[in-house]
Amino acid sequence: MNKSKLGLPIGTTLDRFIKQxxxxxxxxxxxxxxxxxxxxxxxxxxxxxVNKSGLLDITGGFGEKxxxxxxxxxxxxxxxxxxxxxxxxxxMTCAVVSEExxxxxxxxxxxxxxxxxxPLDGSSNIDVNVSIGTIFSIYKRISPVGGPVQDEDVLQxxxxxxxxxxxxxxxxTMLVYTTGRGVHGFTLEPSLGEFVLSHNKMKSPKDGKIYSxxxxxxxxxxxxxxxxxxxxxxxxxxxRYIGSLVADFHRNMMKGGIYLYPNTEKAPNGKLRxxxxxxxxxxxxxxxxxxxTNGKERILDIQPxxxxxxxxxxxxxxxxxxxxxxxxxxxxxxx
Numbered sequence: 546m547n548k549s550k551l552g553l554p555i556g557t558t559l560d561r562f563i564k565q566x567x568x569x570x571x572x573x574x575x576x577x578x579x580x581x582x583x584x585x586x587x588x589x590x591x592x593x594x595v596n597k598s599g600l601l602d603i604t605g606g607f608g609e610k611x612x613x614x615x616x617x618x619x620x621x622x623x624x625x626x627x628x629x630x631x632x633x634x635x636x637m638t639c640a641v642v643s644e645e646x647x648x649x650x651x652x653x654x655x656x657x658x659x660x661x662x663x664p665l666d667g668s669s670n671i672d673v674n675v676s677i678g679t680i681f682s683i684y685k686r687i688s689p690v691g692g693p694v695q696d697e698d699v700l701q702x703x704x705x706x707x708x709x710x711x712x713x714x715x716x717x718t719m720l721v722y723t724t725g726r727g728v729h730g731f732t733l734e735p736s737l738g739e740f741v742l743s744h745n746k747m748k749s750p751k752d753g754k755i756y757s758x759x760x761x762x763x764x765x766x767x768x769x770x771x772x773x774x775x776x777x778x779x780x781x782x783x784x785r786y787i788g789s790l791v792a793d794f795h796r797n798m799m800k801g802g803i804y805l806y807p808n809t810e811k812a813p814n815g816k817l818r819x820x821x822x823x824x825x826x827x828x829x830x831x832x833x834x835x836x837x838t839n840g841k842e843r844i845l846d847i848q849p850x851x852x853x854x855x856x857x858x859x860x861x862x863x864x865x866x867x868x869x870x871x872x873x874x875x876x877x878x879x880x
Contacts, residue, residue: 559585559720559731559740566724576637577683577708577724580658583635584681585720585740587628588712591664591679592733594623595671595714620671621645624664624679632660639686640694642852644821649699649852655691658707659684659698661821666711667789676715678791682825683708699852703824703845711791711825721747721795723832749835752864753801757786757793765809769872773805776872790817794826794860798833803861803869807840815839815857819849823856836866840873 557565563578625645632638632652639656640649644663660683667677685707686698710722718733720740730744756777763771777784785802787793793804808815817823827837827844837844837860847856859866 555734555737555739555741557742559742562729562731562742566726576657579635580632580637580660580683581708581710581722583631583637584628584660584710584712586635587631588679588718588720589733589738589740590627590631591624591712592714592718594627595620595677618665618668618671621665621668624668628662628664628679628681639690640698642699642820644818644853649694649696651694654693657685657690659686659694661699661824663818663821666791666822667787670787670789675787675789676713676792677789678714678795679712680791680822680825681710682706682821682828699820700849702848703819703827706824706828706845709825709828711795711829713791713795715792719743719795721829723829725828725832728829728833747798747833749798749830749833750801750862751834753797753803753862755783755785755797755800755802756805756865757784757797757802758805758807759786759788760784762807762809765811766807770805770807773869773872790822790826794830797861798830798835801862801865803859803865805869806858808857812855814855816855817858819844819847819854819856820852823858823860826858826860830860834863835861836863838866838870840870 560582563581567575567578625643629641629650632641636653637656638652638658638660639654640651640659642649642661660681663680665677666680670677684701684705686694688695688698708722708724710720713719719730721728721730728747730747731740732743734741758774785796797804806815806817823844830837839847839857840859859869
């Protein structure tokens with residue numbers, strides 16, 4: 546037997562990859578690396594609970610509403626607990642801002658990093674076995690270490706992110722993140738319980754044929770959005786909308802596409818949250834060669850004023866986003 550066919554390598558694990566990147570910088574303290582490991586650990590736990598949710602009786606509604614006024618699912622609450630606990634026990638996070646909590650969750654005041662997180666995006670899809678995800682954004686605090694975390698530590702522009710990423714719980718579970726030096730994707734190898742590098746230096750196609758939007762709100766959109774959607778249909782483009790932000794974004798980044806979540810009559814400021822949804826995905830989009838805007842300005846340049854601030858979002862392949870937003874100018878001229 547040819548020995549070369551035995552003991553084939555499994556690839557680079559997330560831990561090893563993080564350590565390699567850390568070694569490239571003499572000033573690295575290891576804190577951010579540990580923080581990413583903490584998030585990965587919580588992601589593994591959530592993956593297990595998502596896969597067994599029907600057996601564990603944690604599907605369906607929790608019976609309460611979150612800070613956004615949305616019905617909480619049981620897994621929303623479970624994921625919020627798991628990630629907060631992992632970040633607390635990891636000892637590298639001074640505070641967490643979560644979609645599920647009204648105020649800042651204060652952890653260790655002697656730490657330098659703030660985490661903004663949507664613990665479980667698209668959780669209503671759990672009951673019908675559709676892909677869901679976690680979105681996270683990491684900032685370095687502004688106020689002195691050791692003191693209480695201030696609002697200014699959280700309310701930072703997306704340009705100040707030191708890392709961002711998401712975990713996609715789908716046919717396979719993937720963790721995708723960036724620290725501003727490219728986008729890297731890791732797939733969970735379930736028998737080993739390890740995230741293994743599967744997508745190194747991910748790049749989004751400049752153009753594509755997929756548009757993702759909830760067309761049920763068509764008549765509530767601004768005129769320019771309707772005009773763009775009509776244009777997509779006339780060109781025979783492919784409409785794909787899962788209703789899970791992470792899944793829609795991931796597909797479009799891989800294949801080339803645009804995701805649109807405009808403001809509507811009921812949500813004049815948009816629906817997606819700037820701090821822990823838009824900023825994180827915008828950082829990843831730009832690092833992979835894509836574009837993210839609210840229709841008027843770059844997402845990463847927006848100064849947040851509240852923890853749960855909402856924003857419209859147009860994100861994806863650069864040429865598609867630029868073409869879509871050109872309809873705003875045409876609409877303005879026509880107006």
